[in-house]
Each structure stands twice: as structure tokens, then as C-alpha cells.
Amino acid sequence: MNIKKWIKKSIQKLSHVDNPKFESELLLSYVTKHTRSFIIISDEIQLTEKQYKYLNHLIHRRSLGEPIAYIIKEKEFWSLSLCVSYDTLIPRPDTEILVERALSKIKSNSACILDLGTGCGAIALALASINSNWNIIGIDKSENALAIARINASKLNFKNVTFFFSDWFSNIKKKFNIIVSNPPYVSKKEIKFFKKDIFFEPLSALISDNNGLSDIENIIKNSKHYLFYGGWLMIEHGWRQKVKVQYLFKKYNFHEIESYQDYGGNDRVTIGKKYDK
Incomplete structure (x- = not known):
């Protein structure tokens, strides 16, 4: 699936969170290993079946209320990227x-x-x-x-x-x-x-x-x-x-x-x- 289509679908699934587009892009960056800025300007990236399934699993976890920082295992603080855990x-x-x-x-x-x-x-x-x-x-x-x-x-x-x-x-x-x-x-x-x-x-x-x-x-x-x-x-x-x-x-x-x-x-x-x- 094209990433733009996936983002559109995931925004609907995360409609209850404060910034569903931002979070969708973060998850895409985490799974595809591309930077978020690269994802924003790229239209033609295709997800593999493995990536697609994993992303849907992560979206499901987020839809249940799990903080995105725990899902992607990091959080920015004072412009530092920090590992976090449960x-x-x-x-x-x-x-x-x-x-x-x-x-x-x-x-x-x-x-x-x-x-x-x-x-x-x-x-x-x-x-x-x-x-x-x-x-x-x-x-x-x-x-x-x-x-x-x-x-x-x-x-x-x-x-x-x-x-x-x-x-x-x-x-x-x-x-x-x-x-x-x-x-x-x-x-x-x-x-x-x-x-x-x-x-x-x-x-x-x-x-x-x-x-x-x-x-x-x-x-x-x-x-x-x-x-x-x-x-x-x-x-x-x-x-x-x-x-x-x-x-x-x-x-x-x-x-x-x-x-x-x-x-x-x-x-x-x-x-x-x-x-x-």
C-alpha cells in the first residue's frame, strides 16, 4: 500500500487522539526507518506486506490508549531523543x-x-x-x-x-x-x-x-x-x-x-x- 493511503486510513482510526496525522507519521518513520520529514514529502513509497501488518498492529495498540512513546520506545525531551520503557x-x-x-x-x-x-x-x-x-x-x-x-x-x-x-x-x-x-x-x-x-x-x-x-x-x-x-x-x-x-x-x-x-x-x-x- 502507498504510504499516503495508509496515513489517510490511520488518521481515521486515530481520530480520538490530539494529532492523528503526526502520530501516523511517527509510526511510519519508526517502521520504515525513514525520517518523518522524508515521509511528508514522499508520495510514492510503497509499504511491504510485513510493514503494513506491523503498522496496523501498532495502530491498534495506540487505539487502545497505549502512549505512542512506549510504542516507538522513545520520546524527545530538551531536544534529546531518549529511550523510554514501561x-x-x-x-x-x-x-x-x-x-x-x-x-x-x-x-x-x-x-x-x-x-x-x-x-x-x-x-x-x-x-x-x-x-x-x-x-x-x-x-x-x-x-x-x-x-x-x-x-x-x-x-x-x-x-x-x-x-x-x-x-x-x-x-x-x-x-x-x-x-x-x-x-x-x-x-x-x-x-x-x-x-x-x-x-x-x-x-x-x-x-x-x-x-x-x-x-x-x-x-x-x-x-x-x-x-x-x-x-x-x-x-x-x-x-x-x-x-x-x-x-x-x-x-x-x-x-x-x-x-x-x-x-x-x-x-x-x-x-x-x-x-x-
Whole structure:
């Protein structure tokens, strides 16, 4: 079958997704190994029977709600192409706000940065791409997620980032200039209102007790032991959690507390500075 005809059919099958044409082209690129830009300008590519059957199988998976990032096993973040798996959250564009905030506060060419709950390594690797002199550590309690993060670091050939096992701070032995985290922050009551795509992702990386604030409080409470004087803690949180997260920063004696909105105008990231020794 001609690819243009296949795209037309697949758009109808994916009519419920936000951008069916884009996703159809992504799947075609994945299966045929042609770039998406090549597919867009090419009219005469013919699919083999094997490609046609495989593409229809992938379209069926997507029609059932499986995120396309898991189907094609990759997701772009900070202009980096990252491997993802069912053991990692899919990086969201809004999490780039954390990277932007960290960059705004790093004043040294030899900064030490900790990424708590690194998953596929998106935040750590985005920061590593900026300055090869920065020393970046990404930790996670999922060995399977760490394996994906290491694959991404190797694929990108970044030498200034290390990934290892730690249940939050359980294996951390040093201090940092910046600690960033996108921890679980969804409450058990909230999860049922999300799109069905979310249930393909690891729930342990999404759901937290105490109305989604348990892990956030744990991080804020303990991070001061691992920050240098003048160091910054930066946390992603739910769009309705800003006031409570700011309260926790104040409760544990952080200063210069600020919250920032994501690209959709929702409160998404709160930061605070350590002043005491």
C-alpha cells in the first residue's frame, strides 16, 4: 500500500487522539526507518506486506490508549531523543521548566547537581547536555529505570552524569549545589480522572500518599542535609499543590521560595534556597 493511503486510513482510526496525522507519521518513520520529514514529502513509497501488518498492529495498540512513546520506545525531551520503557515515566515538555530553573541558578562551572527519581534520566541528561564540566548524579529506586537512563547516557555519549540506585537519599553521601526532582505527586483519588494513557505508566512513579504530598515532604525535609549553603531545591508538583508545597518549603526553613508555571499556565515548579549551615 502507498504510504499516503495508509496515513489517510490511520488518521481515521486515530481520530480520538490530539494529532492523528503526526502520530501516523511517527509510526511510519519508526517502521520504515525513514525520517518523518522524508515521509511528508514522499508520495510514492510503497509499504511491504510485513510493514503494513506491523503498522496496523501498532495502530491498534495506540487505539487502545497505549502512549505512542512506549510504542516507538522513545520520546524527545530538551531536544534529546531518549529511550523510554514501561519502567519509566514518559518525559513531559512541562518538566523542562525544572531544567530552565536549574540553569537560572547555576553560577559555577563546576556545579554538583542531584536528580532525585531520575526515571529515564531526562532531567539529568538535559542538564548534562549544557555543560560537560558539571557533575550530575541521577538516582532511582527502580533498577529497570536506571538501566534505561544508562542506555540514554551512553547513546548521547555524556560522560558527566552518573546513575545509581538510591531510595531518595538512602545512598547519597555528598552535598550538592542544586537538587531537582519530579517525584510522585498524584493522589489516589485524582488518578481516576486522568486519561487512560496514564495507566500504562508506572504508578509507583505517579502516586504518592497524603494527597500526593508524601514524597514531596520527604524530599523537602531531608534535602537540607545534602545541599551546600546557598544551594537550591527545585520540585515539580501538581497544579493545585503550590500553596501546600510552599508551606512545606517554609516549614523546613527554606528561603527565597518561588513557584513557576508550566507552558499551559499551571503552577508546576517550586524552588527554595538553603541559608543555614
